[in-house]
């Protein structure tokens with residue numbers, strides 16, 4: 001049985017060219033980039049080349065790139081680092097109700113530690129109104145953090161406009177761009193953001209490598225202490241193979257991104273139209289136009305998301321329900337609740353995310369089997385009997 005992967009928003013396979021680029025940096029070029037001897041200099045050279053790649057991909061300067069262990073670390077670093085460094089300016093941050101847990105959980109922890117956090121709610125498409133952000137800013141606000149695109153429902157936020165309004169208020173602006181970098185254009189000069197998080201494993205790079213872009217002049221303190229690496233902004237011996245992989249993955253995305261996005265959007269639209277045509281009582285989650293080219297998310301009445309996933313899994317198809325990080329607990333997705341979906345519809349949601357290796361036959365295969373799964377599960381649901 002050929003397995004089919006529709007979960008690229010959870011993680012992507014490492015591109016074989018990326019793996020090839022990383023290989024020498026485990027055994028041959030193993031030096032510590034901080035060492036001044038030739039072993040160290042060799043590793044440092046490769047790391048700086050990757051930094052150059054990341055910087056030019058984002059329209060940034062190399063010294064504005066701080067490598068981290070993940071998107072999660074970059075998000076934590078942005079929040080804590082900026083608040084600690086700007087304590088004299090205030091203790092308030094503004095974010096949204098639909099951020100990834102890598103923002104929401106540190107924000108919740110900050111609240112418990114005496115900081116104030118405002119969570120702006122999006123509209124029914126998951127779109128944040130820039131004016132709502134502006135209204136939430138007070139004279140104590142130090143940082144605003146709004147994700148570029150949502151990992152569950154794919155809605156792309158008007159980051160350029162939000163950043164412009166936030167900057168007019170003299171407040172720092174961070175965006176979690178983990179779902180957009182490598183998929184749609186992201187340029188820090190165009191968007192005018194101060195800080196931006198990305199993660200290599202979401203764009204065909206290795207797991208455990210990410211970075212925080214920090215605009216020159218931004219006051220930020222380290223999140224990890226214990227060494228002078230990354231210009232004293234992030235202690236710890238650098239993950240050289242991971243960093244090389246991150247750089248290589250971006251180099252590939254730079255060449256292929258536009259074509260891939262167009263193809264994925266075509267397949268996405270086939271999938272959305274197919275589901276809407278073949279199954280009744282389904283609701284598309286997220287914005288109909290302003291959405292990631294690879295994201296499909298539906299709520300399906302009278303069905304449990306987990307049952308859909310298990311039935312698909314038995315046929316070798318991988319999808320997700322709610323957010324991959326929270327499935328396992330029974331709390332409905334905070335994103336679906338925030339866009340006003342009732343609890344039952346949150347539980348009956350399915351996310352299909354496409355990628356570099358998705359083929360049209362896979363979409364067709366899914367559309368062949370999925371209506372049958374839905375019909376079977378609905379036949380077992382007492383709620384469905386009552387209403388139909």
Ligand SMILES: *Cc1c(COP(=O)(O)O)cnc(C)c1O
Nearest residue numbers: 070071072100102151178179199
């Ligand atoms: C995956 C993801 C993260 C976390 O990145 P890791 O590298 O897996 O820690 C953060 N934010 C968003 C929007 C994500 O999709």
